[in-house]
Amino acid sequence: MKKILCATAALIALTLPASAKTILFVGNSFTMGAGSPVHLYQTSTVHDLNPPNDRGQTLGGEAALFKEMTKEAGLDYDVSVEAVGGKNFDFHFGEKHDVLDKPWDEVVMQSYSQLNKDKPGDPSLVVEYSQKLDKMFHAKNPNVKVWFQATWSRADYSSPEIAPWKGKPIDQMAKDVYAGFEKAKAASPDVTGIIPVGLAWNRAWATGVADSDPADGIAAGKMNLWTYDSQHGSSAGYILATLVIFGQLTGHDPLSLGNREHTAMDLGLSGAQVHALEQVAHDELVAHGVVFSS
Secondary structure (H helix, E strand, O other): OHHHHHHHHHHHHHHOOOOOEEEEEEEOHHHHOOOOHHHHOOHHHOEEOOOOOOOOOOOOHHHHHHHHHHHHOOOOEEEEEEEOOOOOHHHHHHHOHHHHOOOOOEEEEEOOOOOOOOOOOOOHHHHHHHHHHHHHHHHHOOOOEEEEEOOOOOOOOOOHHHHHHOOOOOOHHHHHHHHHHHHHHHHOOOOOEEEOHHHHHHHHHHOOOEOOOHHHOOOOOOEOOEOOOOOOEOHHHHHHHHHHHHHHHHOOOHHHHOOOOHHHHHOOOOHHHHHHHHHHHHHHHHHOOOOOOO
16 A cells, blocks of 8 residues: 555656746846837746836736747746846845745846946945845755846946946957956855856857947948947847747757847848847857856
């Protein structure tokens, strides 16, 4: 009888669905997909931890793109997002502590686009508050994987916020942002790693997939990774960003999604464009030592 009960219990355990892996996206308008259709894409598929806006709308953004890509790959993620425009890690820790202080399996954190709004390029605030956030997340789940999302260069040179990069090559800002997160990672050794989104944008420009200077028009056959403000991402820019996030977190090769990956197709990209962005994401992750499981 004991053997029968044990066998029955084992069978039930095998037939019960595995619980979804919980993942939290923390950020600002870059995470939100502001200025592009990504902002309100598939909002019902993710949990927006902030109240709806004054029109009753909730967020989709990178979180919803990631959710859809994982579904395509046959993976089960329960995805949440906490994003407020123009905010940095200090805001999230101070104002959203109660919302964020949960036992997440994975967390992706995105800072202000130039690391510090008042001191562009200075990573000290990011270093300080990423430590506090990381300790908070690990206190709730010692096995949580915390990731930094290092974002892209901005081409809105009229903005005083990016004054340190005026006159420099367009790829320099992304390199400096990544370097700032390397300092934050060194100060928080429990952080799992840095997702090289901005460096993937640099690779797209270097390989001719995208146009690095929208001011003089977009060259034939190339994509514009920025939306109209030359600050936030376009649909193509966010697809590339999320492909990098997808590959880094899941271990699945972005190329495995194929040239009919449906989030990109939903947002108006061609099969050739989808494949080109997947190749860029694949190459950038491989350059950072990622070994894909599939």
